[in-house]
Amino acid sequence: MRVHRQSAPQPTPPFDASTARRLRAALGMGPEHVAHGMRTSFGLPHVTPDLVVAWERGLATPGTGELTALAGVLWCSPGELIGAPRTLREHRVARGLAAEDVARAVGLELLAYVRMEEADEWRGSERQSSALAEVLDLALADLVAVTGREAKLAEMLRGAVTTRWQAYVRPVGKLLPMERRTVGHALRALHTEYQRQLVPTPGSWGGGAGAAEAADADGDFLDRIVDRFWSAVRRDGAGSV
Known part of the structure; x- marks a missing residue:
């Protein structure tokens, strides 16, 4: 079975394989239907039924774009397909937000925000931290974790x-x-x-x-x-x- 490997160096969110499998079955879809939907509706030509099966068996993990597309095909939010978010990036993906959305909401330049996310090191001010908690709907415990405290x-x-x-x-x-x-x-x-x-x-x-x-x-x-x-x-x- 050939499995597509993500070339992006960024870590992927903690994927919940069992939930993806359960949602697909509840919709009466096979892996081939999911793959077809991701190819035609989301422009991901590399997605095959074998890759969908690999995701569901925990043999591979979808990247951010793949996760968003998979959620669209399965009629759910990206947050339903990942485990408990741990990092700043995982919380953003769980909310289905683009980096641009979060950067704008907290008052940061996009590049500055992306660098913080990639380094998993939040350096925003108290005001920006409050805005981050609001846009990502963070509980205080999550805010403390993602801001490095x-x-x-x-x-x-x-x-x-x-x-x-x-x-x-x-x-x-x-x-x-x-x-x-x-x-x-x-x-x-x-x-x-x-x-x-x-x-x-x-x-x-x-x-x-x-x-x-x-x-x-x-x-x-x-x-x-x-x-x-x-x-x-x-x-x-x-x-x-």
């Missing part, structure tokens, strides 16, 4: 749960556009949960398997500290820009 947030959160959480309310509040009250509630909840986990159990006394399990649990908690923070924020009734 997640690593700094994780560092602060680890400090908050392992020392005095009160000392981190202001720094975290400055990093994130959130009310200090919400930040304080989330940090206190995380600190309590982490410290409770450190209380020794009979199985962890004297080392052995119990101690190893406790150490693993501690490492897992700190590794997933950002996700736990956003869960605590959602429990407090916030979490959107």
Whole structure:
């Protein structure tokens, strides 16, 4: 089976192969119908039934243009065909927007925006970041991730749960556009949960398997500290820009 390879160096979005297959089947279409539609309606002569099958089996991944065309043939949005967006580019593709649309909305020259997207390094101002969140409909957690603040947030959160959480309310509040009250509630909840986990159990006394399990649990908690923070924020009734 010959599979067309994308020559573009840009990374492709996380394609949801099972959803593409399910949507095609629901429309009563075969791979040959999808390929025909992409060739005739979207001007992609290289798309063959074998390539469609390869996408659905996870053997190949459609590029941005192919993904948009595939969504058109399957009567869905591009966002329905990709997994959870992670990068700035993936969020844009999920919304079905062109780079020009986003650049115009946030007040950047197209080339400057494209360079940020390719480097996966957002360098916009606070005003431009707010405009980015609006045009891409980003939750606060997503905005923090695509603007490169997640690593700094994780560092602060680890400090908050392992020392005095009160000392981190202001720094975290400055990093994130959130009310200090919400930040304080989330940090206190995380600190309590982490410290409770450190209380020794009979199985962890004297080392052995119990101690190893406790150490693993501690490492897992700190590794997933950002996700736990956003869960605590959602429990407090916030979490959107």
